[in-house]
Amino acid sequence: MIAFLRFEIVRTLRNVRFLVMLIAFPALLYLIYAQQHGMSQGLTVATLLLVSMSVYSGMGSAMFASGPQLARERSNGWMRQLRISPIGTPGWFAAKLIQAILLIIPGLALLMTLALTYGHVHLAAGRLGLLVAVLVLGTIPFCALGLVIGLTFDSQTAQVAQMVTLLVLAFLGGIFIQWSSLPHGMQLIGKALPSYHLAQLGRNAAGGHALGLANIAVLAAWTAGLAVVALWRWRRESTTA
Amino acid sequence: MRTASADAGPAVVFRDVVKVYNGRVTALDHASFEIARGETVALLGPNGAGKSTAIDTMLGLRTPTSGQVRVVGMSPADAAAAGKIGGMMQTGGLPEGAKVSELIGLFRQLYRGRRSARDQADLLELAGLTELADRRVEQLSGGQAQRVRFALALAGRPELLFLDEPTAALDVEARRGFWQSVQAIAAQGTTVLFATHYLDEADANASRIIVVSHGRVLADGTPAQIKAYTSVRTIRFSTPAPDTSVLLGLPGVGGVTADGDAVTIRSGDADATLPALYALARPVRGLEVGGGGLEEALLALTHDDDHSSAHPPALAHPDRSSRLSRSSDASQMTKAG
16 A cells, blocks of 8 residues: 555555646745735735645645546556456555545645745744644545546546636635635635635634634534445446446 | 475466446456466457456456456466566556666665566666666656566566566567567466467467457367367358258368358368368359458457357367367466476
């Protein structure tokens, strides 16, 4: 399982799309906007942007661990080759989860470095640690979401599905634009999305506030729901294919 | 080292297996065969005969609608989890972004602990990939990718190796090298089951051929027995008011059909049939003798299968005799191994 995990991470880090979309792009946005002055939601712009970009990079990276790549490998037969190897279903799922968590590290580390130097963000070690913990654990529902996309869509449509999903999560969840400035209907949708709640948790952690139990509950519910769908898709594929 | 209990029993039990897709398409229709340990068996048949479906069910990738499938004494899923089987499937893409050496290293490690994995250098050598080790998989040609998949199938030193149309993307030269490697693997005691529609491949590389068509096992025997079908000839001619019962009595004749003056005879021994036919002293016009070659034999078999009311060819199904001879082969092999 560890060999498989290392293998998957090495080849993801060679993927140009991954590096550009989920590491370079949020870092670039950070460089563009972080030196704006002012406060918002009790945080400096530089801190708020750190949370937003980390959430974007984190959820994108977690979804990248499976997503369109998984859809391609289902259709080209690679998944069949893996399924007759001794890795087994639990090992494969565990590897995908750990891969998702580990793959958020490069983007997160880059953003943190930029924030602490270029952005002059000052966060106490405790707050910083809590923020990292929130971001790491908060990627789990997005890992499940990537699995659902990769196991549901075919190799042609998964790429589009992934991009649309990521953009909807980012815009309606209040990551690229402030949630409160969205039209009312979109606010309602946004508030149901896991990205909204992860961003809330991130801002609370960075601002030194208590983490909202409701936010955690919604993320847990998304995780459970998506995991059930992913398992169902997996079963279906291995019994009827 | 294998344990005595793991060695007990056949490598494959495939009993009365039915696979129906979407409740409509019957890919396997009560197919049955058994494969003893150490055998090299070809699954031979035209496209759409059910070869791939049969291999997929033995690999645990598909669940049969009914019937029993056991490999190395366990369910296909358990055999895969235990690292006892290796397979090279017909459609086998490789994961982008990986190097050949990484991919083979991964499979060696997936199998490590369960089986003694092959040495990386040996594996590269065996599959003819030594020079390509640092190449990314997306830069490989079709034939090279196929060799990588062969290496992956062998990485865990499987007891049972499945090869589904393994030489489809290989040129003549590569094909020869490939079969040399397979024979080397088989000589080490690995049971090999391969699907092919190349008759020469089945003949040259298998100790036994199972002919499938329309999801059924049509014939099962040594290459020599299967090739005996090549002596089946189709004799066509026209004669006024043919008497089929007389024609059926001619030596070697297995089947006669008459349509007006046009007569078709299937004979297992045309050399004996023809003189006897002329000895009838009836006018015989436009005589043609067709057939010969395994391809025609397969066509004849498949044809009989389609129209089961017709008489079987003179040699009939070798099922019974071949099964007897096969089990004696198998016992010899067990003794030898």
